[in-house]
Amino acid sequence: MEIQAHKNMITNFKKSDEYRARIHDLIPGGAHTYSKGDDQFPILSPAAITHGDGCFVFDPDGNKYIECLSGLASVSLGHAYKPVVDRVVQELYKGNNFSRPATIEMEVAERFLNLVGIHDMIKFSKNGSVVTTAAVKIARAYTGRKLIARPIDHPFYSYDDWFIGSTDVKSGIPSDIQALTVTYTSDNMDSLRELFDKYPNQIACVISEPEKMNVLPHNYLKDAIDLAHKNGTLWIMDEMITGYKTAYPGSLKKYGVEPDMATWGKGIANGFSFCCLTGKKEVMELGGIRKKGAEKLFLVSTTHGGETCSIGAALATMDEFEKHNVLAHNQAMGQLFIDKTKALFAEHKLENNLRNLQFNWHASIGYFDNEGNNNFGLRTLFHQELIKRGILFQGIFCPNYSHKEEHVNAIVEAMSDSLPIMKKALDQGYEKFLVGEPIKPVFRKII
Ligand SMILES: Cc1ncc(COP(=O)(O)O)c(C=O)c1O
Known part of the structure; x- marks a missing residue:
């Protein structure tokens, strides 16, 4: 297989086009999260990945890319990262699933809880949506209340009805369920206070990512959690993205708060x-079975929850984070990206059109036209131009341990080479330069 160096322009998507043409007949949406779907990428892009290596991924036509979003932020060390693969294989040879819990479940439970520090118990699952839904269920059972509060401006917590019913994509969700999730503006104490005033003694929990849109106002998390507790409401901190990124293990430690x-x-x-x-x-x-006489709560209960190979991967990932200070490396790469792209956009007087958001653990870029409107056409065009140059970019650089300075430099160089076309698109319209349709929002009512 001939691998193209990332400096060469990638123009061959023949096998990707064949994949795109067939996959939707087989898999609704063509992928197993809508975030990986064809409507999230320009048409001149890889339709699928054959394999990954470090921070690189390869498509069916043999094209090689630096992957910027690290498997939707799930890959913290790198693809096919040897110490993790070795540990997974080691577990696999001992058997992957049994009719009683595997002993390794206690090992990871103790180690992870020790890392978190403020929590006593843990429940595993294969997907994030399952655990956010489990948390919400516990909160309802504990408080005897129905309502769930979540920030309106945060994108995603679960594919389950309690969350999706509060987005624009409500099909299949009864209106009674939709009405049980109420919203407030993130990082805004007044908005949260208004919600508690509007629904006194009715909100079971607030579920929120600790930091998402903005740098947090001073003491916000602590004050918000206190406010919830004063109202008899539980606080669920969703560290799905912030975990192992903002701090080790996550923002609850960084801010010293106790959700x-x-x-x-x-x-x-x-x-x-x-x-x-x-x-x-x-x-x-x-969710336990020890309190004789108490009503049972059916928490997470799945055949694959205790799968040993994934638990082995979790233990090996902790080993690596602790051995190498992975967190500091990843954040340094994110900061380098922010500093370099900020300087680049300013140099080209495009800082109002390509705006950096500041998180060095999840560095994103917003795309705005000359009138200041968020513009999906410009976004898609920029991604098209970067993909041509061997950079698989979806608007976010989420560094992993295999991203080194040379890779950040390569991303920034490809961005620099793509800016002349962005300037032209800003003046003449993106339609002249974009092949195919702009990316569409995942959460939209109409396909
Ligand atoms: C903040 C947050 N919570 C929960 C989820 C759901 O996780 P999963 O896709 O593993 O179900 C996601 C997924 O993107 C997420 O970003």
Whole structure:
């Protein structure tokens, strides 16, 4: 297989086009998360990945790319990262699933809880949506209340009805369920206070990512959690993205706060399917079977939850984070990306059109036309131009341990080479330069 060096322009998507043409007959949406779907990428792009290596991925036509979003932020060390693969293989040779729990479940439970520090119990699952839904269920059972509060401006917490019913994509979700999730503006105490005033003694929990849109106002998380507690409401901190990125293990440690429960996934097992819910004993014990005479709460209960190979991946990922200070490396790469792209956009007087958001663990770019409107056409065009140059970019650089300075430099160089066309598109319209249709929002009512 001939691999194209990333400096060469990639123009051959023949096998990708064949894949694109067939896959939708087989798999609704063509992928197993809508975020990987064809409507999230320009048409001149890889339709699928054959394999990955470090920070690189390869498509069916043999094209090689630096992958910027690290498997939707799940790969914290790199693709096919040897110490993780070795540990996974080691577990596989001992058997992957048994009719009683595997002993390794206790090992990872103790180690992860020790890392989290403030929580006593843990429950595993294969997907993040499962643990956020489990947290919400516990909160309802614990408080005897129905309503769930979530920030309106955060994109995603679960594919389950309680969350999707509060987006624009409500098909298949009864209106009674939709009405049970209420919203406030993230990082805004007044908005949260108004919600508690509007629904007194009705909100079971607030579920929120710790930091997402903005740098947090001083003491915000602590004050918000206190406010929730004063109102008899539990706080669920969703660390799916922030876990192993903002701090080790996550933002609850960075800010020294004590949410009642926290949910984890993505980067904690380097892309393997290991997610978990951690929480205080008094709430988590509701899912237990020890309290004779108490009503049983059916928490997470799945055949594959204790799969040993994924647990092995989680343990090996912890080993690597602790051995090499992976967190500092990843954040340094993110900061380098931010500093270099900021300087580049300013040099080309495009800082109002290509705006950096500041998180060095998840560095994103917003795309705006000359009138200041968020523009999906410009976004798609920029991604098209970067993909041609061997950079698989979806608007976010989420560094992993295999991204080194040379890779950040290559991404920035490809961006620099793509800016002249962006300038022309801003003046003449993106339509002149974009092949195919712009990317569309995942959460839209109409296909
Ligand atoms: C903040 C957050 N919570 C929960 C989820 C759901 O995780 P999963 O896709 O593993 O179900 C996601 C997925 O993108 C997420 O970003």
